Amino acid sequence: MKFSAVSNQSLSKSIKQERRQQWVVGIILALGGILVSLPFVWMILSAFKPESEVMALTPTLFPEKWTIENFKNLFVNMNFGLYLKNTVVVVLWSFVGLFLNAMAGYAFAKFEFKGSKQLFFMVLATMMIPGQVTMIPVYLILNQMHLINTMAGIVLPGLVGAFGIFLFRQFMTTIPDELLEAARLDGAGELRVFWQIVLPMTKPILAVQGIFTFIAGWNSFLWPLIIANDESLYTLSVGLQLLKGQYGGNFALQMAGSTFMVVPIVIIFILFQKYIIDGYTISGMK
């Protein structure tokens, strides 16, 4: 009887200690979280301040006078409408690239053909090549193909990617062969098998890859910067870089431009964060 009372006491003591530790860790993380989100909060709040308020020497946290003037300016004084259109085109093309990755992954996963091992090795090898090495020759190759200053020149270099092909292949190897055979026996063509059976079965990986494709397309910066010579092909990030150069002192306008780029991604991320974060477990990135 006495013994159990002692052990109860020590048990409740360890529970208390555990609870205290949970609180300490939670508070540290909360402080870190505030620190990490600070740039976002500051960006969004500054974007709604009039220019005079942003330039004031004692900054205000919340705008004294909320305004959407800065966002209007993006479209009136700068060509943000055009940049947005170009960015959307880049995003749409990158989804074509996603489809091509899925096709290649399917062939590597479900077909035995001459040279498949070597070709797959080649695909993986391209992951190790740093972008700085290929940057200049790709520019020269595109120049030979007369694709400088064209949308094709912007989207082609990054259209397919080894990592995407690899993920699709890994996932598609788990699709049972019998299922594909049955569909073929029913007279479905190869494209139809791929479109109506394989793709729907790859939904989890397709979701993760789709979100990442969208984010990468929306954020694409280097190739539009190198390939687009005139403004008509600028994407949002290149336009924002231009804005930083042209309106270097107008921070309110710059924050509006940044908010316009970042907030859609943040919304998409929060909506789909479960897929993204769980996606790492699916991708086997352990």
Place this chain on the structure above:
Amino acid sequence: MKSFLANKTPYFFIAPAIILLSLFSILPIFVALFISFTDLDLVGIADWSLVSFVGLENYKEVVSDPIFVKSILNTLFYVVIGVPLVIVLSLAIALMINFGKARIFKAFRVVFYMPSITNVVAVAVVWSYLYNPHLGLFNYILNLFHLPDVPWLQDPTIAKISLILLALWRAIGLNMIIFLAALQGIPKTYYEAAQLDGANNWKQLTKITIPLLRYAIFFVSITTMIGWLQFFEEPFVMTNGGPLDSTTSVALFIYRNGFQFSNFGYAAAGSFLLFIAIIIITMIQFKIQNKQQDY
């Protein structure tokens, strides 16, 4: 006929991806190697007959270029300070999130991951504002605590650290998720057994968690190291290499020589040296990792 079609199908499926990868990843390696031995520039692109072989001249010139040497030292500074910070911080945050039991801890994953998916230009623009010497938030906060202004982007050494801070902020999220995935893969029974033996939290961390995270730590350190060796966008957008080339990275040096000065041959030589450096450093890391496994 049917078997003929069946043989062709996979090639039809891989053709677009293979063609694009060959054209924009494999072929460029050979083109880069070739032009690094030539004096190719803007004139040369227009008329290839004006391009001549210069042998190893580009390589000799680039290693004695004071800006290239400076960019190497800057890149090493980024790697030596940045990589350990990324690993330690993202691991610490992952451990803390994994330790938490309340639901709120799941929300922290989202908060810490957020910076890594946002556009680098937008982020650099925001941070330039935060770092602004007169109007920036950082100096204002320092002044509130009666601390002097910090020349965030004006002083050669502090500018490098400021860029590291920004890159660190962006890098934590992804690596934290990788560590979290690895942490969840550790069987709970190990900890239960350790608790029965009376091991405290610290013992459990150093004797179970860290050793079992060896592969994740190795993976993160290799990818982070390769990433920081190619450090480009942050200095490009925020400082454009300044002040006085004190933030110029090797990647920025290559970009500038290639696309601003149009010295394609010269830049290609620089890029090959970077490639070789990345391969050697990665191989050294694999060697070290293999040695550790012997124990």
